[in-house]
Amino acid sequence: MEGKIVTERLNAFFGEVHAVKNINMSIPANAITAIIGPSGCGKSTLIRCLNRMHEVVRGARAAGKVYLDGEDIYDPETDPVEVRRKVGMVFQKPNPFPTMSIYDNVVAGQRLNGEKDWKKLDETVERSLKLAALWDEVKDHLDASGVSISGGQQQRLCIARALAVEPEVLLLDEPCSALDPIATAKIEDLLFDLKDKYTIAIVTHNMQQAARIADFTAFMYMGELIEFGETKKLFENPVEELTEKYITGRFG
Amino acid sequence: MMRPTRKHGSRRSRASLEDKLFKYSVMGIAALVLALLWSLVVKLVFDAQTSIETFGIDFLTSTIWDPNRDLYTALPFIFGTLMTSAVAIVIGVPISIGIAIYLSELAPAWIREPLSFLIELLAAVPSVIYGLWAIYTLRPVLTGSVEPFLMDALGWTPFFEGAAFGIDKLASGIILAVMIIPTVASVSKESMMAVPDSQREAALSLGATKYESTRMAVLSYARSGIFGATILGLGRAVGETMAVTMTIGNANIISWSLLDPGQTMASVIANNWGEADGLMLSSLIEIGVVLFIVALLINVCARLMVGRVMKAVPMTGGGL
Numbered sequence: 001m002e003g004k005i006v007t008e009r010l011n012a013f014f015g016e017v018h019a020v021k022n023i024n025m026s027i028p029a030n031a032i033t034a035i036i037g038p039s040g041c042g043k044s045t046l047i048r049c050l051n052r053m054h055e056v057v058r059g060a061r062a063a064g065k066v067y068l069d070g071e072d073i074y075d076p077e078t079d080p081v082e083v084r085r086k087v088g089m090v091f092q093k094p095n096p097f098p099t100m101s102i103y104d105n106v107v108a109g110q111r112l113n114g115e116k117d118w119k120k121l122d123e124t125v126e127r128s129l130k131l132a133a134l135w136d137e138v139k140d141h142l143d144a145s146g147v148s149i150s151g152g153q154q155q156r157l158c159i160a161r162a163l164a165v166e167p168e169v170l171l172l173d174e175p176c177s178a179l180d181p182i183a184t185a186k187i188e189d190l191l192f193d194l195k196d197k198y199t200i201a202i203v204t205h206n207m208q209q210a211a212r213i214a215d216f217t218a219f220m221y222m223g224e225l226i227e228f229g230e231t232k233k234l235f236e237n238p239v240e241e242l243t244e245k246y247i248t249g250r251f252g
Numbered sequence: 253m254m255r256p257t258r259k260h261g262s263r264r265s266r267a268s269l270e271d272k273l274f275k276y277s278v279m280g281i282a283a284l285v286l287a288l289l290w291s292l293v294v295k296l297v298f299d300a301q302t303s304i305e306t307f308g309i310d311f312l313t314s315t316i317w318d319p320n321r322d323l324y325t326a327l328p329f330i331f332g333t334l335m336t337s338a339v340a341i342v343i344g345v346p347i348s349i350g351i352a353i354y355l356s357e358l359a360p361a362w363i364r365e366p367l368s369f370l371i372e373l374l375a376a377v378p379s380v381i382y383g384l385w386a387i388y389t390l391r392p393v394l395t396g397s398v399e400p401f402l403m404d405a406l407g408w409t410p411f412f413e414g415a416a417f418g419i420d421k422l423a424s425g426i427i428l429a430v431m432i433i434p435t436v437a438s439v440s441k442e443s444m445m446a447v448p449d450s451q452r453e454a455a456l457s458l459g460a461t462k463y464e465s466t467r468m469a470v471l472s473y474a475r476s477g478i479f480g481a482t483i484l485g486l487g488r489a490v491g492e493t494m495a496v497t498m499t500i501g502n503a504n505i506i507s508w509s510l511l512d513p514g515q516t517m518a519s520v521i522a523n524n525w526g527e528a529d530g531l532m533l534s535s536l537i538e539i540g541v542v543l544f545i546v547a548l549l550i551n552v553c554a555r556l557m558v559g560r561v562m563k564a565v566p567m568t569g570g571g572l
């Protein structure tokens with residue numbers, strides 16, 4: 001299958017640290033792809049290469065190719081700002097803007113694009129918060145600060161904020177690691193609903209989560225992509241011994 | 253097993269006696285500071301008593317300073333202080349924020365560290381040196397180009413009437429701006445650097461440019477720290493004496509024009525205490541009391557604000 005995002009010999013470094021090694025991978029459209037692997041194996045670094053967020057860390061650089069709809073986002077002609085508008089990201093720790101209201105958080109990206117029409121902004125807020133399954137909980141206090149709500153709500157607010165700019169791809173880096181099981185379940189349901197319209201890649205250290213929601217799963221170890229395939233097959237019938245060891249928990 | 257500790261009992265009680273002695277003597281020294289502050293206030297208010305009784309509230313609202321008639325009021329000097337401090341803030345704060353943004357957001361570490369150090373060093377330059385610099389370096393620039401230009405461009409406003417003399421409220425305001433930059437820039441830089449990277453990344457991941465992410469994520473998050481830094485700078489500008497006395501022209505008048513000389517609360521005291529006696533001396537001391545109160549309030553505000561920001565940052569940053 002031709003992927004929405006295809007990486008070719010993708011490498012990423014932090015100074016001398018070689019964090020992501022030679023990854024060839026194809027992330028299919030309208031599906032959820034999970035990336036699993038032990039802590040420090042390079043999962044975050046890998047997905048941050050997919051929207052050129054890796055390079056914002058001081059001393060970090062990437063090499064290789066990442067095609068989005070066939071166009072190399074690392075082409076010197078490509079503006080990373082444009083890439084990030086198409087490839088949204090949700091981070092491990094909810095990071096709403098604390099000085100902004102819930103409303104302003106959602107439309108922060110729209111405002112960057114110069115949108116000033118109140119009607120359109122209102123529509124965006126309602127649509128995005130509904131997509132993020134947060135509308136009913138916050139619709140009566142949209143003026144409240146973005147950090148006045150619970151951690152789970154904050155994370156859904158961040159998802160709404162990312163969706164508001166209508167990206168084509170949504171990258172999520174362990175979005176549930178700071179959340180309780182109920183909030184986690186809400187976000188999993190939501191991702192499930194979103195995959196019809198978006199291409200989703202989610203990093204998770206939780207194998208059950210990957211098994212529950214992902215169509216495809218990638219297993220990484222020490223910066224390398226060990227195995228990548230349909231989730232069911234990877235969990236039930238892994239090809240690599242390392243994968244098998246990891247998913248059965250016989251691993252350091 | 254308890255025995256061995258008992259054996260050291262005498263040593264321990266001597267140690268605890270020593271500790272007590274140490275503690276109380278250090279406490280005594282600390283109390284001395286309180287006593288000093290207290291006597292300062294009492295002495296000031298006591299010496300200002302004659303003036304307070306003679307002029308009452310008129311002291312703060314009327315504009316006459318006339319030694320011949322033995323009439324003294326503070327308003328011209330409150331006015332001068334406000335004008336010069338306002339110029340200092342208007343010029344100094346944007347520059348400081350620019351420096352802070354460069355240091356915290358753009359400069360590589362090998363530039364940031366030494367440059368930050370140099371800027372903090374500027375705060376240690378004695379103010380008389382700034383005064384000399386203003387007279388011999390700044391003044392020719394002011395009279396030669398800056399003031400004629402301002403008169404041409406903005407002469408229609410009340411702020412830039414008069415002659416390009418270079419010894420005036422503008423000169424004082426500029427030198428004050430230079431003097432507050434180290435403080436305002438360093439404290440602003442600290443509060444910008446306390447903004448978690450996750451905030452910058454949030455903005456960048458939405459497609460913000462570096463400039464947009466600085467505005468959206470950094471400046472808004474750090475705004476109370478920057479405001480506190482500004483107030484801290486204001487405190488310095490209000491109280492500064494030497495550099496202002498050397499540059500302001502020392503005229504006891506109220507004039508809106510920055511190109512006219514003036515006088516601040518600090519400079520009028522510095523200029524006149526030597527030959528003053530009687531009611532005039534008491535009036536100068538009352539001006540001192542006013543200045544003391546204003547400076548104290550500003551500094552307490554600033555410290556409360558900056559302190560709260562520094563403490564509040566990790567709390568809001570946690571987000572949960």
Ligand SMILES: Nc1ncnc2c1ncn2[C@@H]1O[C@H](COP(=O)(O)OP(=O)(O)O)[C@@H](O)[C@H]1O
Nearest residue numbers: 014017019038039040041042043044045046057
């Ligand atoms: N900012 C950084 N500076 C230097 N090394 C880093 C940085 N971030 C991550 N690394 C290193 O890169 C490797 C991969 O990290 P990461 O992608 O965060 O792993 P994961 O998300 O799988 O836990 C690790 O060895 C980590 O120590």
Ligand SMILES: [Mg+2]
Nearest residue numbers: 043044045173
């Ligand atoms: Mg990670």
